Amino acid sequence: MGALAALPVRCATLAAALLACTVLAGCGGGERPRVPAGYTEYRTGEYSFAYPSGWQRRDDKDEYGRPTLLFMGPRLPSGAVDGQIHVGRIADYRHDLDVQLGQFRALATMHRYRLTADRRIEIDGAKRAHRFEATYEMQDQSGASVPFTLLGLYALTDDGVLLEFMLRSPQNGAARSRLPVIFDSFRLDH
Numbered sequence: 660m661g662a663l664a665a666l667p668v669r670c671a672t673l674a675a676a677l678l679a680c681t682v683l684a685g686c687g688g689g690e691r692p693r694v695p696a697g698y699t700e701y702r703t704g705e706y707s708f709a710y711p712s713g714w715q716r717r718d719d720k721d722e723y724g725r726p727t728l729l730f731m732g733p734r735l736p737s738g739a740v741d742g743q744i745h746v747g748r749i750a751d752y753r754h755d756l757d758v759q760l761g762q763f764r765a766l767a768t769m770h771r772y773r774l775t776a777d778r779r780i781e782i783d784g785a786k787r788a789h790r791f792e793a794t795y796e797m798q799d800q801s802g803a804s805v806p807f808t809l810l811g812l813y814a815l816t817d818d819g820v821l822l823e824f825m826l827r828s829p830q831n832g833a834a835r836s837r838l839p840v841i842f843d844s845f846r847l848d849h
Contacts, residue, residue: 695840701730702848706822709844710744711837721747732834738800742834744841747823756787756815759823763813767793772809780812784847788814794830806830810838816847 694700698709701716710730717729725747732742752759767774776792793809811825824845828834 692844692846694844698840698844700844704848705748705816705820706746706824707844707846707848708744708824708841710841711742711834714742714744725749732828732832735829735832737803737805737829739797739805739829739832741832742828742837743826745823745825745827747825749821751819752815752821753819756789756813756821759813759821760789763791767791767795771795782812782814782845782847784816784849785814786817788812808835808838810842812842812845814847817849822847 694709697712699712700707700709711732714730714732717731719727719729721727727748728744728746730744731740733740735741764774764777772793772795774791774793776790778790780788780790782788789812791809791811794806795809796804796806799805806829807827808830809825809827811823814822814824816822824842826838826841828838
C-alpha cells in the first residue's frame, strides 16, 4: 500500500519535471526561437531568419542569373547602407562545400578582407556549415574609407542545396549590433 500511496507524488514530480524540461529546454528541439522585438521573421519553408522591421526587401540576381534575396537597412549620411542581408541559394549543388569556401577565401584576399573567423559550425539540418567573420573597407560617395563588418555562413543541406547567408554593416552603423541577432536567428526548416 505504501508504493501506491506514493504514486500521486511521483506522478506530480514527473509531471513537474516534464513541464520544466518543456519550458526550459524545448524538449525535442522543435521549438522555434521567439522573434525579438523590433524584428520580423522571413520564412521560405527551406530556411528562416529574423531581420530588423523596416528594412527593405529586394529580389536580385547573382552573376549567373540565379535569384538572390536582399534586405537593406536605411542609408547613412555617407551614402552607405546601414546593414544588409544577402541570401543566395544554389539548388542541386554538386561540389563539396570546400569548393565554395575556397572561392570565398580567394575573393576575400583579392578584396583585402581581414578574416577574423573562419570555422566549421553545426546547423541543424545541414550536412555541413561554415562561418566567416571579416572586416574590410569600402569607399563612400565622397571617396572616404568606411570600415565594414561581415558575418556570414555557407550551409550545405542534406538534399544538396547550398545556402549563402551574408550580413554586413558599417562598423559605426546602428546595424552592427544587430548582426549577431540576425545571424543567430538563421534556421534551416527541415
